[in-house]
Amino acid sequence: MVLDAPQALDQTGVLVILRLLCHDNRKKCLRIKMIVFRVVFAAFLVCATVYLITIQYWLPTATPPAKTENCGTGLEIPPIGIGTWLSERDKVAHAVEFALKSGYNHIDAALIYKNEDETGKGIQSAGIPRDKLWVTSKLWNADHRPTEATIAIQKSVQDLGVGYLDLYLMHWPVAFVPGGNRVDENTTIVDTWRVMENIARSGLTRKIGISNFSKRDVETIMSICQVCPYAHEFETHPYLQQQEFVDYHRDIGVKVIAYSPLANTNPTYKGNTKLEPILKDPFWVKLAEKKDATIAQTILAWGHQRGTVIIPKSVHEKYIIENLDALNINFTETEMKDIAKQDKRVRMNNPGKKWGIKLFADLDDPTQLDDDDDKEL
Numbered sequence: 303m304v305l306d307a308p309q310a311l312d313q314t315g316v317l318v319i320l321r322l323l324c325h326d327n328r329k330k331c332l333r334i335k336m337i338v339f340r341v342v343f344a345a346f347l348v349c350a351t352v353y354l355i356t357i358q359y360w361l362p363t364a365t366p367p368a369k370t371e372n373c374g375t376g377l378e379i380p381p382i383g384i385g386t387w388l389s390e391r392d393k394v395a396h397a398v399e400f401a402l403k404s405g406y407n408h409i410d411a412a413l414i415y416k417n418e419d420e421t422g423k424g425i426q427s428a429g430i431p432r433d434k435l436w437v438t439s440k441l442w443n444a445d446h447r448p449t450e451a452t453i454a455i456q457k458s459v460q461d462l463g464v465g466y467l468d469l470y471l472m473h474w475p476v477a478f479v480p481g482g483n484r485v486d487e488n489t490t491i492v493d494t495w496r497v498m499e500n501i502a503r504s505g506l507t508r509k510i511g512i513s514n515f516s517k518r519d520v521e522t523i524m525s526i527c528q529v530c531p532y533a534h535e536f537e538t539h540p541y542l543q544q545q546e547f548v549d550y551h552r553d554i555g556v557k558v559i560a561y562s563p564l565a566n567t568n569p570t571y572k573g574n575t576k577l578e579p580i581l582k583d584p585f586w587v588k589l590a591e592k593k594d595a596t597i598a599q600t601i602l603a604w605g606h607q608r609g610t611v612i613i614p615k616s617v618h619e620k621y622i623i624e625n626l627d628a629l630n631i632n633f634t635e636t637e638m639k640d641i642a643k644q645d646k647r648v649r650m651n652n653p654g655k656k657w658g659i660k661l662f663a664d665l666d667d668p669t670q671l672d673d674d675d676d677k678e679l
């Protein structure tokens with residue numbers, strides 16, 4: 303077929319021009335096709351390189367993709383909750399019912415506390431509408447694998463009698479082999495976080511979060527999460543302030559839930575440190591007098607004012623009411639600075655040694671294993 307120039311221009315496609323140029327010479331035609339192919343391929347390589355460079359150097363400084371559906375959205379966690387660790391089975395139902403009827407709307411529970419069924423009875427007796435209540439529970443270490451995790455959250459929801467949880471936490475960044483307390487080296491926190499994400503998608507909990515993580519562990523989860531942690535529950539109080547760590551969570555949009563907010567008041571911590579009970583600490587005694595409040599209220603008020611969610615545990619009506627009133631106490635900037643100086647950087651709760659795991663590695667008062675001691679000698 304022979305085309306004249308006007309016909310070629312009319313049909314501006316490359317193939318038409320090629321045919322026009324080489325219709326009578328097969329070798330010449332092949333050469334031209336090779337040249338065109340190389341030009342197109344080179345252009346493709348240039349475009350791909352520019353695209354990759356753009357992704358690598360520009361996008362990280364832009365707004366991250368909207369994968370953080372769990373961060374800071376929806377119903378907010380109430381500023382104070384009632385703790386239930388070591389609450390006796392025959393006392394916790396009344397404590398929870400009394401707390402809810404007195405104005406609390408937030409309960410901190412966990413499967414490993416072995417009292418969620420009794421806690422649930424307290425919740426039912428209080429008769430608070432479900433959507434006015436915040437209930438947190440936690441995935442125990444032996445339940446990190448998918449099947450165990452599904453059974454575990456179903457049990458917590460059933461025992462608590464709430465239909466769904468508001469927050470489900472990975473209790474520790476440590477997996478045990480199911481059914482025991484031997485560390486499961488094959489299950490990472492990323493594996494477990496994927497399980498947590500699927501639990502969140504199942505609707506059994508509104509939000510998911512973490513507990514007792516080091517900063518590096520938090521960073522790991524933040525870098526891989528599709529559903530991001532809503533909250534991080536960890537030990538923090540005037541004797542273990544970890545202000546930088548608290549500020550870091552504010553910056554990344556993860557709420558801090560302060561456990562053991564009364565420092566060494568929990569009797570189970572007796573003997574863990576040489577510190578005198580905080581409720582007898584002259585600094586806090588004096589500050590409480592100044593504020594016309596109890597010492598416990600004054601300590602809890604500081605936890606509240608620094609922006610952490612506080613979850614004091616008590617099974618006594620007097621303390622339960624007293625602790626709620628902590629929300630009405632305020633400190634001046636100077637008082638907050640004075641309290642900051644009271645930090646002892648001492649941790650009360652550290653089962654890492656028992657488990658042979660270095661917990662809190664980049665935080666104050668991390669786990670010291672025996673082999674660390676050997677190295678130091």
Ligand SMILES: NC(=O)c1ccc[n+]([C@@H]2O[C@H](COP(=O)([O-])OP(=O)(O)OC[C@H]3O[C@@H](n4cnc5c(N)ncnc54)[C@H](OP(=O)(O)O)[C@@H]3O)[C@@H](O)[C@H]2O)c1
Nearest residue numbers: 385386387410561562563564568598614615616617618621
């Ligand atoms: N995620 C975790 O790994 C983790 C770890 C630890 C704790 N937590 C959670 O955090 C909650 C609170 O921590 P915690 O139980 O260790 O310690 P806490 O709440 O700091 O202290 C509890 C102790 O303080 C006493 N108390 C409470 N209010 C008081 C007041 N106004 N005056 C004097 N004493 C008062 C309680 O007494 P009575 O009980 O005798 O009334 C109890 O002995 C736990 O219950 C649990 O829900 C979570």
